[in-house]
Amino acid sequence: MPRDDLPDWLPAWCLDQLGGEPADVLFRVHRLSTVFGLRLAGGQEVVVKARAGDGRAASCVAAQGWLAERGFPCPRPLTPVVAVGSLAVHADELRSGGEVLPGDSPAVAACYAGVFARLMAGLADFDVAPPLPHPRWIRWDHADPGVWPSIGFLDERDQGAVPAYVVDTAARVRGRMLAARLPSVLGHADFEAQNLRWHGREVWAVHDWDSLAWQPEAALVGAASGTFANAGPPTLAPIDSSEAFLLSYEDARGRRFTAVELEVAWAASLWVAAHNARWEALHGAHPATGDALKAQVAERLRRANC
Known part of the structure; x- marks a missing residue:
């Protein structure tokens, strides 16, 4: 320009x-x-x-x-x-250069999970005021009435366009995450392929630091396990790749999630997908996330115990 x-x-x-x-x-x-x-x-x-x-x-x-x-x-x-x-x-x-690491296979998921674990470990000892309010797509812990956080430009659209299974999924997983009452930590809440650059399998740059959130570790990791492969319009990673992301993250951090944390992680992957599916429906967009969510929702809900 x-x-x-x-x-x-x-x-x-x-x-x-x-x-x-x-x-x-x-x-x-x-x-x-x-x-x-x-x-x-x-x-x-x-x-x-x-x-x-x-x-x-x-x-x-x-x-x-x-x-x-x-x-x-x-x-x-x-x-x-x-x-x-x-x-x-x-x-x-300006940290230029590098390329997007494409793909949503379990092997690619493990690469992204290793970076996310390094990021979360690096922030663990950093003390800062929580960056509130959270980005809209991760704001499941809002205090607004109803299932969704109040977002004016979305709320003013015809909510009847949102499929019932999307609303039901959001309500169920939000209830599961709120009930867990896990402690919050600082982490990256928009961990998507489009926000990282690589030299081969070596990460070169992680961007979009405006999108930090103060939420349970399991919720942040779970959200990333569903979104890591998004290099364009969002969708939902395959279940086996989300599982590989979670396992690789645990390996890198040197501890296993508890049963409750694992459930919260799976629930969080569904919350972001439900938000994105709602966005698609309200804007009349191709339902890339909506279709993936519909295909995976039963198994992810089972793993989330909700």
């Missing part, structure tokens, strides 16, 4: 926080955050992230920095989180 199309606040922000104005725009991506890849006047390449100032960003960036300082493969934050009007803004080093 042309430099002139940058937001008015961004050049002065870069000069103040990074010591140079943007000279070239390498890329711009807009999802929940707006992300600018920039080359500054002095030649430094950076990523500037701007998202709604909902109070989450400072904890997420602090955790990212903690891991980067200890050698975990993630971009190193270059600035603290700075308020710009209603936005929360910070800059990272």
Whole structure:
């Protein structure tokens, strides 16, 4: 994109926080955050992230920095989180390169699980205010009325479009996870193939640190076991691959989940799938997750004991 199309606040922000104005725009991506890849006047390449100032960003960036300082493969934050009007803004080093590791086989699942275990171990001793509210797709522990968390732009759509089995699945697994009353920890809640880059089978970069959550370890691991293979539109990994993810995670962490934790992990894999299936139905999209969920739901519910 042309430099002139940058937001008015961004050049002065870069000069103040990074010591140079943007000279070239390498890329711009807009999802929940707006992300600018920039080359500054002095030649430094950076990523500037701007998202709604909902109070989450400072904890997420602090955790990212903690891991980067200890050698975990993630971009190193270059600035603290700075308020710009209603936005929360910070800059990272540009950690480019690497490729998506494709596939949803048990062997690929084991690769992703090893990285997730390393990530969770790295955050275990880090003390930070929980990054609340949780991202919408993982927000099963909400205090809103009804099954789903209150999300205005979804709630205003015709809920009759959502298949009954999706709503029933969400209600059952949410009840199971809430009943477990497991302690919460800090972890990555959007652990998908699209957010990682690899050199062969060696992980090079883990991105999307805006998506941290404060939930039971088993729930975070279970969610990742269902989503790890998402490199585009989301779906649900095969059951044997989710099982391989859980086993490989336990091996890497050096302990086995309890029976209750395993049930919560399987339940969490279904919650994210139900959220994504609801999204598909409300937007009239191809039901990639909905079809996978329908095919797997009985066995996953059995394993979740709900």
